[in-house]
Amino acid sequence: MTQRQYHGLVIQGRQTMHRSVFTRRDFLKGASALLATALPGQRLLAQTSAARRLDWNTFRNTRDYGSLVDGISRMRENTNASDKRSWAYWTNVHLNFCPHGIAYFLAWHRGYLYYFEQQLRAVSGNKALVLPYWDYYNTPEIPGEFTNPSPFNSLYLSRQNSNVIDALSLAPFAGTVTNMQRGLTNPFEVLMEDQPHNPVHNIIGSTMATMQSPTDPIFWLHHANVDRLWSAWQQAGGGRTTPSAGSTYWAGTFTYASRLTMQRSRTIDTRSQLSYYYQNETMPTSLPAAQTAQAGTGNFMLASMRQDDMALQLAQLGPRTSGAAPRLLARPAVADLAASPSRQISGSRLSVGGVLRIPLNENSISVKLQPDQASADLLQRTLGATAPQATGPYRSALVVLDSVRISGNGDMGGYFYHLYLDLPSSTDVSSANAYRIGSVGPFEIAAAEHRVHMRQDAGGSEPGTVTLTFALNRELSALVAADPRNVTLSFVRVSGNSAPGGEVIRVGEARLELSTETPQ
Structure with a gap:
């Protein structure tokens, strides 16, 4: 203890x-x-x-x-x-x-x-x-x-x-x-x-x-x-x-x-x-402009901003400035990781494919969730323009991160990851929100641990881990249906000026699921 x-x-x-x-x-x-x-x-x-x-x-x-x-x-x-x-x-x-x-x-x-x-x-x-x-x-x-x-x-x-x-x-x-x-x-x-x-x-x-x-x-x-x-x-x-x-x-x-x-x-x-x-009960209409800190980074650091990897980080997500120039977000490289098979998760949820053992560290990473042909056909029938099919049990799609745990010194925070689905190879940051499905960080994991303790959640498949679930909206579901054999999940690292390096989170499995729940 x-x-x-x-x-x-x-x-x-x-x-x-x-x-x-x-x-x-x-x-x-x-x-x-x-x-x-x-x-x-x-x-x-x-x-x-x-x-x-x-x-x-x-x-x-x-x-x-x-x-x-x-x-x-x-x-x-x-x-x-x-x-x-x-x-x-x-x-x-x-x-x-x-x-x-x-x-x-x-x-x-x-x-x-x-x-x-x-x-x-x-x-x-x-x-x-x-x-x-x-x-x-x-x-x-x-x-x-x-x-x-x-x-x-x-x-x-x-x-x-x-x-x-x-x-x-x-x-x-x-x-x-x-x-x-x-x-x-x-x-x-x-x-x-x-x-x-x-x-x-x-x-x-x-x-x-x-x-x-x-x-x-x-x-x-x-x-x-x-x-x-x-x-x-x-x-x-x-x-x-x-x-x-x-x-x-x-x-x-x-x-x-x-x-x-x-x-x-x-x-x-x-x-x-x-x-x-x-005192003020109006909604914000703009984000604050950053003060220029060092080397034009605009106080935005995708990771620890060491001189040898600064170019890579700023290529992934450009600095926030007060000017009109767009902040470009480049989709991180796809990692070569072991695939997980399609399988029935429960009576109401079906995994249509995923990847295993994703290490999250100071670098951003993408993974391919590649359903087999039968699963891809089911995705199209369920999520396509005429979906949901009256004859099929499934109505919506989820991205599930299973067996998630804090790794190394990640529990002290100072960072998080934006989670994107089918992010274009390069896009303006202001447009990237259309592909964003949520965030992953130590606080989300702590909250999931808390739900397990409160018996509101069963936890992850591996002992001592948690599961994070992200429902896809109709727009992202349609994007999946358009090309179901090539679904890309991207973890884009965002760090404060002080953030841990090395592996901070380990995801046991990231998978795409079909659910019987009504789509949002």
Whole structure:
């Protein structure tokens, strides 16, 4: 069993990361007695006027800044993980109950921030204190107050990187994204979690790349920004819809501790139910322009940027600049790896081919998923223009990464991989999103490990591994149907200024599957 210590907090390392200081049962038992008498919830829940959560650049110049720093300091100094006034207590809430990669990711975290904010007010003694947010679409560098390594700075924690510019995307805010929940076409929740949420965790790295991410004070500002962006999307109009309060979608409650729950319907919006709003509630319309760092790299590094491989990396993905020149993305070379056969995975899923043992390191890589002729014919019948066939059981396609594990020193993050399907040999980065199906990094793996622990997922085929599944939309399914014998999967590495080299992730198998589920 491994342990890492962060300013007096002792939490478990990755090998046993699903166990916090207490087991889930112990945590619930302790929380039951503590929350009943001490949490200021019921008094503070009924605020008569809405509080305004401020952008960090505004907040740090207010009188509440001192209360925030003092409150965080007091909570981090409290090493009793069973005490709701401690920092570790709220990390354990996340470890024991947070949903990632499943429904209610946005709504559960909205309630989580809300209850944490109440506790921060109580510890600091400032009942007017609100959580600020970090608007990285405007300022992608972690605020300096969080990167000062002074031993007296309660906002500091060692991190791999501080700039998240290349973790950002405008995809969730496109006019075509009109559905909020999972299971529908272009769901905002899925797109928002996929990028920017997950890559921000990955690029910052260290504890932020794990389910123990609330240990890092920047976590709370990151999630306040995610909540803000969801609120902005909800208010933007243009056909964007959230299930109504009377929908069965909101039936039931979220659990944060045994006696700390919240009706799901309270998280529909921030103003009417939770009595707060944000300083800026508009969606971003552009990505921030990078400041030129070294040799014109624009702060974008595809890998570790050693002089001998700089040309290769910039050929794969050109630097971000403030000019109008396109950033070209070249499809990585195809690796010669062993193929896996077509086979029945379950009663509802059929593998139509894949490849085995994919090593992911500082270089980008492509692999060929080459179905045999019979599987290719089935793909065309299922995914083609006239599909789905009424006579066939399959209706949609998935890319599945099976038996995925962290390798070497990859668990500390500082990097992630864009995952593309049938990426052209060279394309403008702004157009590449049409071929993107998701991202892979230590945070996605940690979230999958968490789902296994919560018995929401069975895990990978090999012991101690996980499975990552990516549903193909109709456009990518049609692309597969057009040339089913030559399906290319590309892993494009994105690294911060500090990122590990060598193998960091091992994928046991990448395969293309047909599923009986309705296509998105």
